[in-house]
Amino acid sequence: xxxxxxxxxxxxxxxxxxxxxxxxxxxxxxxxxxxxxxxxxxxxxxxxxxxxxxxxxxxxxxxxxxxxxxxxxxxxxxxxxxxxxxxxxxxxxxxxxxxx
Numbered sequence: 001x002x003x004x005x006x007x008x009x010x011x012x013x014x015x016x017x018x019x020x021x022x023x024x025x026x027x028x029x030x031x032x033x034x035x036x037x038x039x040x041x042x043x044x045x046x047x048x049x050x051x052x053x054x055x056x057x058x059x060x061x062x063x064x065x066x067x068x069x070x071x072x073x074x075x076x077x078x079x080x081x082x083x084x085x086x087x088x089x090x091x092x093x094x095x096x097x098x099x100x
Contacts, residue, residue, distance in 0.1 A: 032067045037087045047088040056084050 040048055040056050048056060060068055060079050071083050 029070075032070075033087050036067060036071075040087070048084055053079075053081065053084050056087075 036056075037046075037048065040052055040059070042052055042055070043049065056068075057079050059065075060071070063069070071079055071086065073083055073086075074080075
């Protein structure tokens, strides 16, 4: 019984920092998406519209910025409409958290 408790305590010490690090990564990604949205949302309506997508695609092909390259989830070297509009979802999450 003592061994089991000791093993569980050791596991919690190992797993807790990993879970905390993952939460930090999600927060950083949300902040990055919010910054990208702010940069490319030229009409300031809080989302990337169809007429703004071409600007995102052009910036994607012309840059080495890792935060922009990270949008290419399927790693095909180009951004789909779905990948671009993922910026909209990230910004909505950030707004909800700020309002709480």
